[in-house]
Amino acid sequence: MRSPVYVALDTPDLARAKALATRVRHHVGGIKLGLEFFSAHGQAGVHAMAELGLPIFLDLKLHDIPNTVAKAVQALGALEPAILTVHASGGRAMLEDAKAAAPTGTKVIAVTMLTSLDASDLTATGIVGSAHDQVSRLTELAREAGVDGIVCSGAEVAAAKKIWPKGFFVVPGVRLPDGVVGDQKRVVTPRQALDAGASIIVVGRPITQAEDPDTAARAIGATL
Numbered sequence: 001m002r003s004p005v006y007v008a009l010d011t012p013d014l015a016r017a018k019a020l021a022t023r024v025r026h027h028v029g030g031i032k033l034g035l036e037f038f039s040a041h042g043q044a045g046v047h048a049m050a051e052l053g054l055p056i057f058l059d060l061k062l063h064d065i066p067n068t069v070a071k072a073v074q075a076l077g078a079l080e081p082a083i084l085t086v087h088a089s090g091g092r093a094m095l096e097d098a099k100a101a102a103p104t105g106t107k108v109i110a111v112t113m114l115t116s117l118d119a120s121d122l123t124a125t126g127i128v129g130s131a132h133d134q135v136s137r138l139t140e141l142a143r144e145a146g147v148d149g150i151v152c153s154g155a156e157v158a159a160a161k162k163i164w165p166k167g168f169f170v171v172p173g174v175r176l177p178d179g180v181v182g183d184q185k186r187v188v189t190p191r192q193a194l195d196a197g198a199s200i201i202v203v204g205r206p207i208t209q210a211e212d213p214d215t216a217a218r219a220i221g222a223t224l
């Protein structure tokens with residue numbers, strides 16, 4: 001069975017992204033390319049990474065009016081990513097149009113509340129309620145809009161799965177117990193995330209910034 005770990009290759013350096021992916025390829029189920037990589041290398045960079053033969057999670061977190069997002073998804077369709085992200089807070093029509101514009105083999109996944117935010121950040125943006133409330137509300141919206149799943153933290157995934165038993169749940173913000181948390185605020189361990197119902201987990205710096213990324217990826221895999 002494929003590993004549920006997707007490694008986030010957050011670098012603008014194509015050679016480094018390739019080298020990292022090559023080193024950890026036997027310990028991960030896929031690679032995630034995000035804004036940092038895509039802003040530097042665009043579709044050509046994604047094609048270059050696809051040569052490694054691992055499933056690609058294209059994490060561009062699209063968030064705009066429905067027409068703009070649908071056209072962007074259409075333009076990305078040639079890449080046929082396994083997973084593509086949009087922001088749930090873009091609203092129902094945007095989510096519906098994103099899904100309609102995506103290739104059939106691409107899972108469109110809605111980001112609910114970034115794992116770098118906590119309750120006080122929500123209040124500061126005018127949103128009333130807890131992280132749990134916000135993720136639940138946006139999970140319901142994503143389900144109704146017909147996308148394939150959501151991104152949330154490991155603290156909310158069990159509640160989200162109750163709302164949407166057939167959803168696909170992506171959990172980033174995972175750290176081993178002694179790991180450096182950095183800018184993440186809602187963090188759980190890889191094991192906790194999977195036990196709570198994550199379909200896949202996203203791991204970036206704990207692997208990519210490790211002295212030996214290969215050993216770090218293997219160590220995470222050993223806890224699952």
Ligand SMILES: O=C(O)c1cc(=O)[nH]c(=O)n1[C@@H]1O[C@H](COP(=O)(O)O)[C@@H](O)[C@H]1O
Pocket residue numbers: 008010034059085111113114115116151152172173174182184202203204205206
């Ligand atoms: O959509 C994501 O993947 C994502 C959503 C979220 O709420 N939080 C989050 O950290 N991510 C991504 O997951 C990765 C986490 O990286 P590390 O904190 O280095 O493990 C980054 O590439 C983020 O862009």
